[in-house]
Amino acid sequence: MIKDVKTPPKTVYLDTNIVSYYFSNLPEYKIFRDATREWWEKNSKNYYLCSSMAAESELKSGEYLHQEEALQFIRRIAVFPIHDEIEKIAQYYIDHNPNAIFIRRKKYENKKESNDRRRSS
Numbered sequence: 001m002i003k004d005v006k007t008p009p010k011t012v013y014l015d016t017n018i019v020s021y022y023f024s025n026l027p028e029y030k031i032f033r034d035a036t037r038e039w040w041e042k043n044s045k046n047y048y049l050c051s052s053m054a055a056e057s058e059l060k061s062g063e064y065l066h067q068e069e070a071l072q073f074i075r076r077i078a079v080f081p082i083h084d085e086i087e088k089i090a091q092y093y094i095d096h097n098p099n100a101i102f103i104r105r106k107k108y109e110n111k112k113e114s115n116d117r118r119r120s121s
Contacts, residue, residue: 009048010047010048011047011048011049012048012049012050013051014051016055016058016059018036019074020070021033021035021036022036023069025065048078049077050078051074051077051079051080052079052086053079056074056075056079059071059074
């Protein structure tokens with residue numbers, strides 16, 4: 001008789017969008033923040049979560065509100081090894097995906113939000 005074999009969990013790669021949404025305080029991103037947090041609470045334990053040093057590096061760049069929390073968050077996740085082929089794929093994605101512009105805009109908005117809060121304090 002074969003014992004129940006547990007199927008390994010599916011892998012989910014987390015990029016900076018997920019972490020940015022998780023910590024965003026911008027009103028226009030509330031729906032994304034809430035959905036991200038709800039998924040995280042209910043489903044993240046069912047997957048093998050990984051990220052990359054590239055994601056951590058992107059989160060380190062600039063200054064923005066909740067940056068330290070975002071870095072701590074990503075550092076608790078397994079690191080997916082990067083090699084030349086992965087870098088080529090990532091560069092292709094950045095070069096051909098309109099969302100790459102969104103990622104950069106999001107970082108700008110987070111920085112602006114942080115600066116606005118400092119001025120009003």
